[in-house]
Amino acid sequence: MSAAxxxxxxxxxxxxxxxxxxxxxxGLKTALIDAGVVGGGATAAGMGHIVAMDDSPxxxxxxxxxxxxxxxxxxxxxxxxxxxxxxxxxIASDDEEMAEVxxxxxxxxxxxxxxxxLSAEMLAxxxxxxxxxxxxxxxxxxxxxxxxxxxxxxxxxxxxxxAKVLAPKRVTALGRERVKLEDGSELHAGxxxxxxxxxxxxxxxxxxxxxxxxxxxxxxxxxxxxRHQLVELGYLKSAHSVATDSVAFxxxxxxxxxxxxxxxxEFGAEDATxxxxxxxxxxxxxxxxxxxxxxxxxxxxxxxxxxxxxxxxPLIGPWPEDxxxxxATGHEGLGITTSLATAxxxxxxxxxxxxxxxxTPYFPARYAQTEGxxxxxxxxxxxxxxxxxxx
Amino acid sequence: xxxxxxxxxxxxxxxxxTVAPGTTVAAAVAMAAAATRTxxxxxxxxxxCGMGIxxxxxxxxxxxxxxxxxxxxxxxxxxxxxxxxxxRGRR
Amino acid sequence: MTERFxxxxxxxxxAGAAAAACAAESGRSVGLVDDNPSAGGQIWRSGGHLPEQAxxxxxxxxxxxxxxxxxxxxxxxxxxxxxxAEKTGGTERDGYCADFGYKTLILATGARERFxxxxxxxxxxxxxxxxxxxxxxxxxxxxxxxxxVAGTGPLLLAVAAHLAERGAQIAAVCEQAGxxxxxxxxxxxMSEPGKLWQGAGYSMRMGPGRxxxxxxxxxxxxxxxxxxxxxxxxxxxxxxxxxxxxxxxxLVPNTExxxxxxxxxxxxFVVTDAMMRTTVTQVYCAGEPTGIGGVDLSxxxxxxxxxxxxxxxxxxxxxxRRRETRLGFVRALEQVCALDPQLRKLAAExxxxxxxxxxxxxxxxxxxxxxxxxxxxxxxxxxxxxxxxGAATEFLFGWGADSVRPPVFPARVSSLAxxxxxxxxxxxxxxxxxxxxxxxxxxx
Numbered sequence: 001m002s003a004a005x006x007x008x009x010x011x012x013x014x015x016x017x018x019x020x021x022x023x024x025x026x027g028l029k030t031a032l033i034d035a036g037v038v039g040g041g042a043t044a045a046g047m048g049h050i051v052a053m054d055d056s057p058x059x060x061x062x063x064x065x066x067x068x069x070x071x072x073x074x075x076x077x078x079x080x081x082x083x084x085x086x087x088x089x090x091i092a093s094d095d096e097e098m099a100e101v102x103x104x105x106x107x108x109x110x111x112x113x114x115x116x117x118l119s120a121e122m123l124a125x126x127x128x129x130x131x132x133x134x135x136x137x138x139x140x141x142x143x144x145x146x147x148x149x150x151x152x153x154x155x156x157x158x159x160x161x162x163a164k165v166l167a168p169k170r171v172t173a174l175g176r177e178r179v180k181l182e183d184g185s186e187l188h189a190g191x192x193x194x195x196x197x198x199x200x201x202x203x204x205x206x207x208x209x210x211x212x213x214x215x216x217x218x219x220x221x222x223x224x225x226x227r228h229q230l231v232e233l234g235y236l237k238s239a240h241s242v243a244t245d246s247v248a249f250x251x252x253x254x255x256x257x258x259x260x261x262x263x264x265x266e267f268g269a270e271d272a273t274x275x276x277x278x279x280x281x282x283x284x285x286x287x288x289x290x291x292x293x294x295x296x297x298x299x300x301x302x303x304x305x306x307x308x309x310x311x312x313x314p315l316i317g318p319w320p321e322d323x324x325x326x327x328a329t330g331h332e333g334l335g336i337t338t339s340l341a342t343a344x345x346x347x348x349x350x351x352x353x354x355x356x357x358x359x360t361p362y363f364p365a366r367y368a369q370t371e372g373x374x375x376x377x378x379x380x381x382x383x384x385x386x387x388x389x390x391x
Numbered sequence: 392x393x394x395x396x397x398x399x400x401x402x403x404x405x406x407x408x409t410v411a412p413g414t415t416v417a418a419a420v421a422m423a424a425a426a427t428r429t430x431x432x433x434x435x436x437x438x439x440c441g442m443g444i445x446x447x448x449x450x451x452x453x454x455x456x457x458x459x460x461x462x463x464x465x466x467x468x469x470x471x472x473x474x475x476x477x478x479r480g481r482r
Numbered sequence: 483m484t485e486r487f488x489x490x491x492x493x494x495x496x497a498g499a500a501a502a503a504c505a506a507e508s509g510r511s512v513g514l515v516d517d518n519p520s521a522g523g524q525i526w527r528s529g530g531h532l533p534e535q536a537x538x539x540x541x542x543x544x545x546x547x548x549x550x551x552x553x554x555x556x557x558x559x560x561x562x563x564x565x566x567a568e569k570t571g572g573t574e575r576d577g578y579c580a581d582f583g584y585k586t587l588i589l590a591t592g593a594r595e596r597f598x599x600x601x602x603x604x605x606x607x608x609x610x611x612x613x614x615x616x617x618x619x620x621x622x623x624x625x626x627x628x629x630x631v632a633g634t635g636p637l638l639l640a641v642a643a644h645l646a647e648r649g650a651q652i653a654a655v656c657e658q659a660g661x662x663x664x665x666x667x668x669x670x671x672m673s674e675p676g677k678l679w680q681g682a683g684y685s686m687r688m689g690p691g692r693x694x695x696x697x698x699x700x701x702x703x704x705x706x707x708x709x710x711x712x713x714x715x716x717x718x719x720x721x722x723x724x725x726x727x728x729x730x731x732x733l734v735p736n737t738e739x740x741x742x743x744x745x746x747x748x749x750x751f752v753v754t755d756a757m758m759r760t761t762v763t764q765v766y767c768a769g770e771p772t773g774i775g776g777v778d779l780s781x782x783x784x785x786x787x788x789x790x791x792x793x794x795x796x797x798x799x800x801x802x803r804r805r806e807t808r809l810g811f812v813r814a815l816e817q818v819c820a821l822d823p824q825l826r827k828l829a830a831e832x833x834x835x836x837x838x839x840x841x842x843x844x845x846x847x848x849x850x851x852x853x854x855x856x857x858x859x860x861x862x863x864x865x866x867x868x869x870x871x872g873a874a875t876e877f878l879f880g881w882g883a884d885s886v887r888p889p890v891f892p893a894r895v896s897s898l899a900x901x902x903x904x905x906x907x908x909x910x911x912x913x914x915x916x917x918x919x920x921x922x923x924x925x926x
Contacts, residue, residue: 418622
């Protein structure tokens, strides 16, 4: 059996679902394929934080663009997506971090992202359960949502606009305008989008993607215990240090009143088991900021895998090794945020149209092995030489 | 439990309740004719399993929310409040 | 800093009590951890008359060297051969959480009732049959109350008899199994030393005509609590006014802890050999998690596991031969309690299936599997971790269970790290082992 599409999107995580929706909306005959449940991979494992991040200018451009797209979409989102414009508070624990708050505010302002500095007193009023802190940067445009239902809604929208969903169907190979499925069938498509997250390299070998495992804890319902997504300013340092395992204080209030507690990052851990040493460090870090959180009841702890690239930017656009293959992966911890922007950049690139922000920093060409494609903009040199292993 | 203790006095939603030693908080709440909690969609709920599995019997005891009242015995001076609806956090 | 035992037993019901007593009598250091206020499990729950068999075993446990960690709930396995437990209902600032090390583990985690959703089953005073019995043993007075007991399995008659003893008016006992099936089982039962189902005696005490076969509740109605139950038997339907409905559809094993430790399951039960060894080295399992067989079989399995774990193989083998002859009973019980397919039609579109997250039948009916239901509706994502709705959806939709994630029961956030509560102290501290066992031993 064989079917022809303009585009086949492999992977119905939030990125693949967003791409399918936008491609269908732009009039392309689209299929979306997933081996399991829509939004059941890293999408289900993640926090669902819509956040403007400024680790690099390209990251800030993409996240702030996408944050805006989410805000525009918010009125259309169904209730089960649990969109909550609670904003992010970047917490400064000392004067040095307050200096960083001021710097960060300037950077955000230059990208058109609104933010507001909170003094220690103002922060204590906003978040009374926090240990006394130096202050914080409030980013009111940031938000929180429930990712699996967001992916499911994007998928329903794609279907409404004519896309076809094939799930559960496992893709075994893709390329040269063909997608092979485990059941032996084959699909034909002029363009194929690999949106398989941390598993993307299984279908497109040589992708510079590594799995970066994270742990999350969810609690029972404690409405009002925290009111904003709380992230330590040290997060930038710890979360973005590529080579080492790390934890950072990162707590999210769900609209249900539940709290999500993160975060940890580790390389070299390929299974879903809990690393209790890292979990302990994560909880200790959380209690250092929110002492009373220790008394709340945790319902579940789980792990998930982020698709990490060496330069911490996603891979969005054509894959130089195969004219029919496009990538939409490598979003690491920002896939929920950047899914909508990814879809816009990808669709415009496929259709040869202008993009709203410069798409070139995310082009996979920066990692291509083929002579002439390597643009030298990023190298793989900062990949850690030795992987840490965890029992 | 010393022989001399014949009854235990606690409060349920501010009202004084007197129960026999060995009474679970869930039973004391049921005797006071109160639902234990309010569900996510606002229904009153009472205990179901009686063995700490179903979480329907959650109440706030001495300010600590989400306690499984079927597995906790009444104690003198305990303050029990019911109808927690995803109860307000710590205070 | 962890308290260590040669043998740690989880669950102080018949299987766990027997395992702990036998292992301790063999000279091993034994810890028995259980989350209820007192030993005995569900079937030998205190707060009422206990059968002689229960008194004998609990006295034997009492007289043993077993360190009884009563009121401690196992929540996690933070390292190989270590279980982490929390003090239930503890409000003290210290001693919330402790780690217990072991060389050998015996899991006797028991079973819970299966609940099936029907309109009105979430009303206060609709409980499990065993659930209502537990409430009564916990001090709920039922003298003069009208009660309907319903569902399936030997528990129903035992509960009805106990409630009648306490002065309740038993309006009806409704067994979903038809008479023909029960007669076949009763014939088998005659050859068993069936303390499990003293059915004939119970039904006589209740008075004739109260036991309805092939009958079940189709709706419960009330205001802030239950007032009326609608019962259906064949084509007939009638309303019964009552104060309580105790409704449970037999038992499902508590296999979350064995599953978390990696023990292999088959058809929902823990796989063991004749010595009650699971597929995980140095982990045994006894009682209902290996097959629903009642008190006598649980006692046998507990003794086998206790002796085998202590290295007394000959005694274990002797008991294992006796166990072998009783396994047919497990299968017979399973057959008689097999649920009538019509029970799948009890829930209406608006009937809540997941009571933690209030997910309705209509939101679940079209889902492909348990995982999709969980992710897209939150079914099973609340604090019961799917223990109630998981068993229901298994019957309703044929969905299988998901992998078990820690904590095995909801636990305090600080317990995930074994940190002291309410403190910003990042150092990992452990409860002093000596103080702990003094503190937690039962004071009779």
